[in-house]
Amino acid sequence: MNTPPTRQADVVIVGAGLAGLTAADQLSRAGHDVVVIEGRDRVGGRIHTVEVAGVPVDAGATWVAPHHVAVRDLVSRFGCEFVPQFHQGKGVMSFGGKRKIESATSMAPWGMLDITRILNDLQKMVDDLPVSAPWEHPQAAQLDSMSLGEWLTAKHALKDTRKFLTMFSLVQWGAPVSDVSLFNALRYIKNLGGIEFMLTVEGGDQQDRVLGTTHSLVSKLADTLEDRVIVNSPVERITTVGDRVTVETGRHTIEARYVIVTASPTHRSTIKFTPALPQRHYGLSRSWRLGALSKAFVAYDRPFWRNEGLSGEGMSDNETVFLTFDVSPSADGPGILMVFCDARGFDAYDEDERRRRVVKHLVHMFGERARHAVDYTDFSWGNDVFAAGGPNPAVGPKAWTTFGPYLREPVGLVHWAGSETADETSGSMNGAMLSGRRAASEVAARLDAGQ
Structure with a gap:
């Protein structure tokens, strides 16, 4: 009945x-x-809105690139608007606890040369990779046999280069370089349009946000x-x-x-x-695990960093905070920093401790005024009750060539x-x-x- x-x-x-x-x-x-x-x-x-200081913000998917035509058509259809990602001013970098304002000398010349070397080598491999049926690539098995971290080791990447690629891996796959197949990284980079595009705000992957959320x-x-x-x-x-x-x-x-x-x-x-x-579809489910990425939002009366010539963009190798952006609704306030957090140094703590850890590092990055937040909220995708994980699968070595053909096979x-x-x-x-x-x-x- x-x-x-x-x-x-x-x-x-x-x-x-x-x-x-x-x-x-x-x-x-x-x-x-x-x-x-x-x-x-x-x-x-994985599109979700939370609120901080009375302002709705994107806890999940956020940005729209210039060539994201499908999303742009939908925005036009419903009469919505875009707001450019704030990008004026200098960024802040902190590696090994040493804070520097972004400039031509913010990193040692040999460090910049090594990052450029590694990114160029990655991009060369990306250029030859097909996005459809990538497992058919003649070097697919070799490229899929190692993690991105193992490849960096084989390339003798310097310490700061590895830290930079770790940040890149965390924000894209919610996992460190040791957990992601080199082949998966290459295919994903090709799919999105290249490394330079992925790292760019204006004209790149982080150009616009939907007004509201x-x-x-x-x-x-x-x-x-x-x-x-x-x-x-x-x-x-x-x-x-x-x-x-x-x-x-x-x-x-x-x-x-x-x-x-x-x-x-x-x-x-x-x-x-x-x-x-079929059995390999279950193998796909087991191996195509999602990463875990968390976001915190810290609100202030005003975006004070702008008066100091800073963009609000920050990059760090801190165990909790590794990336920040300014998502303030206006220069009049409230000032809101969107903070990307490494789940490994964030998700296991209660809210008070998560807030303490985030604010402490923001003080290191942006000065004493960052201590005086008026509101805070966060969202841990790795702790999501219904479907944990995000933003994307952290596909490990050998998973693409073994199970990739079954990803969308009816x-x-x-x-x-x-x-x-x-x-x-x-x-x-x-x-x-x-x-x-x-x-x-x-x-x-x-x-x-x-x-």
């Missing part, structure tokens, strides 16, 4: 992040009946689907019988012709598939999406949208063919 009623649809989409909502939007506008099932009590996935954009997209989006309903089972697939949660049962799963590869394993997925009536599956701008909001479009097109073709 307590069995939930069965709902009918053409396509069920698991996950109401940007990939899932994009797929649902495309299929719905093509005349197909869709239902989106989301386990969290909100839409957005990116979650406001996702909410507008979800609103167009009305009651076809169901939240707070984790999918427990997906069963295929003949030409129909049934998706079950504790509260809902939906029968459809196809399903698109947008959960990250590691979280696909939380769903019981009947019949079981299994019967089950198709896959999610930013990780994109061949272009993977790991970004734009990549998520492109993956949703690709999966929707795959399913639409089968629906239109009457399969």
Whole structure:
């Protein structure tokens, strides 16, 4: 008597992040009946808003690059606006506890030469790598046999070079260089447009933010689907019988012709598939683990660092804080620093200790005025209750060449999406949208063919 009623649809989409909502939007506008099932009590996935000093800020995905056309089209569609990432002034660097203002002499000449050498060598390998079916590259097995850290050791990278690449690895994959395959790093860099682009604000990967937050954009997209989006309903089972697939949660049962799963590869394993997925798909779930990245937001009356000629950008090898940006709404205040935190020196502590550690290092970076914060908040993706981890998979050695071919290979009536599956701008909001479009097109073709 307590069995939930069965709902009918053409396509069920698991996950109401940007990939899932994009797929649902495309299929719905093509005349197909869709239902989106989301386990969290909100839409957005790894796009999430928190508030500090009364200002909404992005705890998850934040930036939009100039060539992120899919996101820019969505912003235009809903009449939203962009705000440029604040970038005026000098940055602050701190390695080994020594603080320096960014300048031509902020790092020893041999240090800069070595960083340039290593980045150039990486980029040369990136240029020859295909983004589609990268495992077919003639050197794929060799490049995938070592971690990025092991490669740096083999290249005799200097200590500061290794620290710089560690920061780069933490912000991209939420993991140190020792945990990430060299091959994964190369493919990801190629996918996003190159190292220089990834490190650039104006004209690069961190150029713009959505005015308000990116979650406001996702909410507008979800609103167009009305009651076809169901939240707070984790999918427990997906069963295929003949030409129909049934998706079950504790509260809902939906029968459809196809399903698109947008959960990250590691979280696909939380769903019981009947019949079981091929074994290598489970190997993919085990090896394609997500990293862990945390953000803190510290608010002040005003962005005082601007008066000192500083941009609010900071780079550090501190065990807690490794990167900062100014996300203040205006020069009049409040001043807000967005702080990227290494989960290994952050997630295990309670909020008071996390705040103490963050503020202490901001005082080191930006001076005594940084001690007088008016508000603080943070978000640890590694401690997320529903689907821990982020921002991207920290794919270890040999995982790409072993399991990469199964990342988005359909299994019967089950198709896959999610930013990780994109061949272009993977790991970004734009990549998520492109993956949703690709999966929707795959399913639409089968629906239109009457399969």
